[in-house]
Amino acid sequence: MIHVFASVRVKPECLAQALECYREFVPAVLQYEAGCLQYVPTVDVDMGLPNQEINECLIVVAERWKTVQDFRSHLGMPHSAAFRAKMEPLLAAGITVRVARSSL
Helix, strand or coil: CEEEEEEEEECHHHHHHHHHHHHHHHHHHHHHCCCEEEEEEECCCCCCCCCCCCCCCEEEEEEEECCHHHHHHHHHCHHHHHHHHHHHHHEEEEEEEEEECCCC
């Protein structure tokens, strides 16, 4: 199993629209991609912690995939390509990903 953390930096005025895109996209990922165990877009919650970073223009998508190949397949799915095209004008910067495996 792998964990993927996608950092999606959106334009300040586009956060609500970007989240709506995810509301439409996530059900397709979960329905059509058997290798996806979790796909959860998240936004920061201000807890007032002194060491906490807050970015109101950042969506972090927490994903879990059965295999690396499942994740690679996800990137090539038609609904993923359509989603990326829909998100492109909303982005302040590109989408970056961190791919990790459990270390224990």
